[in-house]
Amino acid sequence: MELEGRFDEAAGVVTVGSDARQRYHDSRGYGYPLPDGDGSNQIALSPVEAAHLLYRGDLAAVVHEETGERLDFQAFVAREPGDDFGVRFLVYADLRERGFYLSPAAEPWIDDPPAGPVDFAVFPRGKGPGDGEIAYALRVIGERTDVPASDLAPGVLAVVDEESEITYFDVDRRAPTGGSDSADALPDSPCEADLLEDRVVVWDPPVDLYERAFYGQPLEGREYDEPTLQCSLLEAAALAEQGAIDLEPATVRRRGRDVEGERFDRRLAVYTALRDRGVVPKTGYKFGADFRTYADVESVDDLGHSELLIRVHPADYVFEPRDLALDVRLAHGVRKTMVFALVDDEGTDADGADVEWWSLERLTP
Amino acid sequence: MELEGRFDEAAGVVTVGSDARQRYHDSRGYGYPLPDGDGSNQIALSPVEAAHLLYRGDLAAVVHEETGERLDFQAFVAREPGDDFGVRFLVYADLRERGFYLSPAAEPWIDDPPAGPVDFAVFPRGKGPGDGEIAYALRVIGERTDVPASDLAPGVLAVVDEESEITYFDVDRRAPTGGSDSADALPDSPCEADLLEDRVVVWDPPVDLYERAFYGQPLEGREYDEPTLQCSLLEAAALAEQGAIDLEPATVRRRGRDVEGERFDRRLAVYTALRDRGVVPKTGYKFGADFRTYADVESVDDLGHSELLIRVHPADYVFEPRDLALDVRLAHGVRKTMVFALVDDEGTDADGADVEWWSLERLTP
Numbered sequence: 186m187e188l189e190g191r192f193d194e195a196a197g198v199v200t201v202g203s204d205a206r207q208r209y210h211d212s213r214g215y216g217y218p219l220p221d222g223d224g225s226n227q228i229a230l231s232p233v234e235a236a237h238l239l240y241r242g243d244l245a246a247v248v249h250e251e252t253g254e255r256l257d258f259q260a261f262v263a264r265e266p267g268d269d270f271g272v273r274f275l276v277y278a279d280l281r282e283r284g285f286y287l288s289p290a291a292e293p294w295i296d297d298p299p300a301g302p303v304d305f306a307v308f309p310r311g312k313g314p315g316d317g318e319i320a321y322a323l324r325v326i327g328e329r330t331d332v333p334a335s336d337l338a339p340g341v342l343a344v345v346d347e348e349s350e351i352t353y354f355d356v357d358r359r360a361p362t363g364g365s366d367s368a369d370a371l372p373d374s375p376c377e378a379d380l381l382e383d384r385v386v387v388w389d390p391p392v393d394l395y396e397r398a399f400y401g402q403p404l405e406g407r408e409y410d411e412p413t414l415q416c417s418l419l420e421a422a423a424l425a426e427q428g429a430i431d432l433e434p435a436t437v438r439r440r441g442r443d444v445e446g447e448r449f450d451r452r453l454a455v456y457t458a459l460r461d462r463g464v465v466p467k468t469g470y471k472f473g474a475d476f477r478t479y480a481d482v483e484s485v486d487d488l489g490h491s492e493l494l495i496r497v498h499p500a501d502y503v504f505e506p507r508d509l510a511l512d513v514r515l516a517h518g519v520r521k522t523m524v525f526a527l528v529d530d531e532g533t534d535a536d537g538a539d540v541e542w543w544s545l546e547r548l549t550p
Numbered sequence: 551m552e553l554e555g556r557f558d559e560a561a562g563v564v565t566v567g568s569d570a571r572q573r574y575h576d577s578r579g580y581g582y583p584l585p586d587g588d589g590s591n592q593i594a595l596s597p598v599e600a601a602h603l604l605y606r607g608d609l610a611a612v613v614h615e616e617t618g619e620r621l622d623f624q625a626f627v628a629r630e631p632g633d634d635f636g637v638r639f640l641v642y643a644d645l646r647e648r649g650f651y652l653s654p655a656a657e658p659w660i661d662d663p664p665a666g667p668v669d670f671a672v673f674p675r676g677k678g679p680g681d682g683e684i685a686y687a688l689r690v691i692g693e694r695t696d697v698p699a700s701d702l703a704p705g706v707l708a709v710v711d712e713e714s715e716i717t718y719f720d721v722d723r724r725a726p727t728g729g730s731d732s733a734d735a736l737p738d739s740p741c742e743a744d745l746l747e748d749r750v751v752v753w754d755p756p757v758d759l760y761e762r763a764f765y766g767q768p769l770e771g772r773e774y775d776e777p778t779l780q781c782s783l784l785e786a787a788a789l790a791e792q793g794a795i796d797l798e799p800a801t802v803r804r805r806g807r808d809v810e811g812e813r814f815d816r817r818l819a820v821y822t823a824l825r826d827r828g829v830v831p832k833t834g835y836k837f838g839a840d841f842r843t844y845a846d847v848e849s850v851d852d853l854g855h856s857e858l859l860i861r862v863h864p865a866d867y868v869f870e871p872r873d874l875a876l877d878v879r880l881a882h883g884v885r886k887t888m889v890f891a892l893v894d895d896e897g898t899d900a901d902g903a904d905v906e907w908w909s910l911e912r913l914t915p
Contacts, residue, residue, distance in 0.1 A: 240769075259753055263744040271746045275780075278769075327748055328835055329809055346835035347782040349749060349767045379628040381636045383692055384714060388624055402714045404605075404643075415640075417712040444694055470693055470711035473876020511838020515876065518883040 190235055190247035192256065197267055199235035199247050202227045209238065214286030214313035217293045231289045232266035233277045240278065269325065272345040273304060276325045279351050280305075283550050286313045290322065301338040307550070321550065332504040334527050337543050341550075344506045352510060352547065359524050359544030361493055363464040363480030367398030371429045378421065378430035380437065383444045385421035387414040387430055399465045399482050400424060417468060418444070419456045426457075448497075451528040455497045458526075458540050469494050472515060475526075493524045493544075500529040500541065513545050522546060555600055555612035557621065562632055564600035564612050567592045574603065579651030579678035582658045596654045597631035598642045605643065634690065637710040638669060641690045644716050645672055648915050653679045655687065666703040672915070686915065697869040699892050702908050706915075709871045717875060717912065724889050724909030726858055728829035728845030732763030736794045743786065743795040745802065748809045750786035752779040752795055764830050764847050765789060782833060783809070784821045791822075813862075816893040820862045823891075823905045834859050837880055840891075859886045865894040865906065878910050887911060 188208075190199040200219065201209065206226035209215040215238065216228040230238070238244040239258040246255050256264070265271065280287050288294040290303040295314050298306065299322040307321040308314065322340035326332065328347055342354040370393040377388045387394070387401060389412045394400050400423075401414035416424065418441040425434040441449035452475055459466040459478060466476035477491040494516045516523035527541040553573075555564040565584065566574065571591035574580040580603065581593040595603070603609040604623040611620050621629070630636065645652050653659040655668040660679050664671065664687040672686040673679065687705035691697065693712055707719040735758035742753045752759070752766060754777045759765050765788075766779035781789065783806040790799040806814035817840055824831045824843060831841035842856040859881045881888035892906040 259744070259751075262746075262751065265746055269747070271749055329748060346833050347749065347784070348833040348835075349780040349782075350833070350836070352836060379624070381627075381630055382634070383694060384636055384712065386624075386627065415714040417714075419712070468711050468713040468715070470713075470872060470875055471715070471717060472879060473872055507835060507838055510835055511876065511880065514837060515880045515883065518880065 187245040188243075189245050189255075190230065190238075192232075192235070192247040192249050192261075192266070194249065194251065194266065197232060199230040199232065200227055201230065201244070209243070210314075214288070214308070217288075217314070229293075231294070232261075232270060233274050233289070236261055236266075236270075236274050237278055237281060269304075269327070272327045273325050275345050275349055276323070276343045276351055277305065280307060280323075280550060284310050285320070285550065287323070288314045295319075299340070301340070302336055303338075303340060307341075326506060328506045328510075330506065332506065332509070334498060334500060334502045334504065334525075334541075334543075341548060342545075344510070353550055354509065354513060355544075355546045355548040357544050358542060359522070360462070360542045361459060361464045361478055361480070361495075361524065362462050363478075365399075365463050365465045365479065365482040367400070367460070367465070367482075368427075370394060370398035371424075371427055375428055375431040378416075378424075378432050380421070380432055380440060383418060383440070385416045385418065385430070385432065385437065387416055387421075387424075388412070390414050394429070396485050397483070399467070399479070399485055399488075418449070419453055419466075422453055423457060423460060451499060452497050454528050455495065455526045455540055459495070464493075466495070467491070469496075472519060472521075474512070474516075474523075477521065490520065492521060494519075494521045495524045495526050497526045497528060500527045500539075502527065509545060513547055517547055552610040553608075554610050554620075555595065555603075557597075557600070557612040557614045557626075557631070559614065559616065559631065562597060564595040564597065565592055566595065566609070574608070575679075579653070579673070582653075582679070594658075596659070597626075597635060598638050598654070601626055601631075601635075601639050602643055602646060634692070637692045638690050640710050640714055641688070641708045641716055642670065645670075645688075645915060649675050650685070650915065651678045652688070660684075664705070666705070667701055668703075668705060672706075691871060693871045693875075695871065697871065697874070699863060699865060699867045699869065699890070699908075706913060707910075709875070718915055719874065719878060720909075720911045720913040722909050723907060724887070725827070725907045726824060726829045726843055726845070726860075726889065727827050728843075730764075730828050730830045730844065730847040732765075732825070732830070732847075733792075735759060735763035736789075736792055740793055740796040743781075743789075743797050745786070745797055745805060748783060748805070750781045750783065750795070750797065750802070752781055752786075752789075753777070755779050759794070761850050762847070764832070764844070764850055764853075783814070784818055787818055788821060788825060816864060817862050819893050820860065820891045820905055824860075829858075831860070832856070834861075837884060837886075839877070839881075839888075842886065855885065857886060858889045859884075860889045860891050862891045862893060865892045865904075867892065874910060878912055882912055 190201045192199050205228045210228045215234045216230040219227040287305045287307040290298045290306045303322045304325045305323040306319045309320040325343045339357050344352045376390045379386045401416040404413040422437040424430045425432045465479040465482045469477045474494040475497045476495040478493045513523045525543045529539045555566045570593045575593045580599045581595040584592040652670045652672040655663045655671045668687045669690045670688040671684045674685045690708045704722045709717045741755045744751045766781040769778040787802040789795045790797045830844040830847045834842045839859040840862045841860040843858045878888045890908045894904045
């Protein structure tokens with residue numbers, strides 16, 4: 186027997202009676218049971234769930250309680266019942282097709298819904314709303330929806346692009362750590378250094394400054410057969426701070442601000458935080474990022490693979506999904522993990538800046 | 551015998567006498583000969599050339615003509631003789647090391663210097679300034695130097711990053727063309743379509759609309775076993791324009807502007823231009839671009855590889871080298887060519903917009 190639902194547009198639910206509870210909820214994880222004082226087995230469905238049942242042909246139609254209209258899948262979708270209905274339906278249908286049950290991340294669909302901006306609770310394969318296990322706390326957005334950095338939360342972000350393809354990102358905190366200790370590779374007395382337009386030349390540094398601490402780039406860069414090192418302004422600021430070169434830290438920082446504004450202070454804060462964490466940052470320019478990082482540098486001769494790409498943003502930055510896709514895709518392509526370093530305003534004096542670290546990786550549910 | 555140069559800082563040249571002409575110019579392509587009325591074999595060097603000879607130890611020193619100072623390589627470099635001396639020297643030295651001779655792109659170093667913002671004329675390997683052949687017209691910038699779109703010129707762009715690593719880009723005009731003709735795959739009468747928040751659903755379209763013309767995305771996207779197509783607003787605007795769906799073109803365009811502003815008009819202008827050129831554009835979202843393109847679509851079942859990634863910018867856009875590095879690197883990683891579509895203001899009415907196409911590819915000299 187084909188069932189029909191009743192659409193209470195104000196409440197934003199579709200109720201279905203008869204044996205809907207067994208047929209849709211208990212066996213396939215749709216909706217939630219309604220108190221069955223009247224002996225019925227009614228359930229309530231979110232519009233997305235109802236649309237999916239209409240789409241599958243499991244529900245014949247839903248009847249609008251006020252207007253009495255009889256809505257099939259096309260008519261129901263055309264009404265866009267509920268916020269972001271289009272993108273949420275696409276993600277719901279995709280995950281159903283991948284063999285997951287999922288519910289709106291809200292009571293009474295599930296108990297103790299996950300906190301934060303979460304749209305769906307996705308249950309482990311083979312589990313449902315009643316089993317109290319959640320595989321993914323899922324947030325759904327369209328590719329044109331901006332994401333304030335302050336909204337980032339551990340979980341899965343599903344982005345629906347303009348052609349309705351879906352990309353899933355695993356979002357998590359990811360503070361870099363490593364075993365690179367460069368302190369004892371620094372010279373005992375300051376090396377002679379010249380501040381050029383937007384870089385610093387260090388003359389006759391100890392070989393270890395490059396080979397073990399991995400500061401700078403030998404002139405001409407091919408091999409390290411002569412003692413002149415080119416350093417970035419970030420490296421030079423860090424070296425000056427530690428008394429390793431004969432330039433004033435303030436002078437180098439001032440030059441940094443001259444050539445790239447306050448962005449320089451944020452990047453220096455992250456550069457310093459990474460060195461403090463035993464991680465060696467080198468420029469990520471070739472990857473369009475601020476840094477690539479090496480967790481365990483013993484010697485530049487066997488450097489190994491850099492693990493992370495790091496992009497620095499102010500704490501109040503607002504991400505565009507398309508930029509996220511670009512960064513994460515590139516990092517994935519070069520077998521690295523994309524990490525965003527969010528620096529709060531304290532960051533602008535480069536000391537004790539508060540840095541939040543977030544990794545984003547592509548995920549296939 | 552070691553030679554010394556005379557540095558005329560005002561003129562920005564270093565002159566060397568004795569047998570400098572044979573030793574440096576004729577045999578190794580440095581500088582240009584000075585009229586030798588006095589029977590000498592003098593040459594004039596640009597500061598970058600002089601610095602390289604000092605660096606190689608071929609010149610012992612240069613003497614400052616006004617101050618009489620005797621400058622070695624370190625002292626000469628520390629003076630930063632000339633604009634962007636640091637980055638120009640690094641690129642000059644890198645290309646010399648790669649076995650090229652190169653000269654400042656100016657008379658009297660070479661005859662008929664290439665037009666536009668060019669720093670060096672790089673000669674084919676084995677050739678020099680006198681041979682009248684140029685391998686690359688080379689422009690040198692630091693990674694923090696913005697590049698106005700109007701400055702793009704065919705040639706090679708060398709970007710020196712903050713750690714003095716160099717990336718070379720081959721810049722050229724690249725108008726996409728293809729043999730995809732979708733006109734006769736469109737329906738004879740408009741299909742029923744619903745405009746959702748930021749996409750369009752087309753109900754019961756002819757199978758060819760997707761399978762041959764490659765418009766839209768079947769609902770759930772896995773395989774094409776049912777007739778509902780999701781289209782982007784760009785695809786819908788193009789279909790409405792051709793009377794293939796029952797929506798007003800103006801209505802779809804208005805929605806497009808609502809959700810992404812004037813950027814929508816630029817992207818529609820490029821989308822339309824690509825279809826007119828026999829190229830099928832699909833979203834480039836997963837690559838962080840506006841479009842990926844297919845030059846010869848017969849059927850979606852054997853689609854082949856998409857050749858280009860296209861990013862749309864207004865004609866007065868200003869590129870940041872780091873963004874160029876990101877786009878070109880990503881495109882290279884997925885075996886595609888990065889193309890920038892620059893749309894002038896006419897573009898804002900989506901018809902007959904003037905689009906300039908530029909490709910950037912990584913180059914190893």
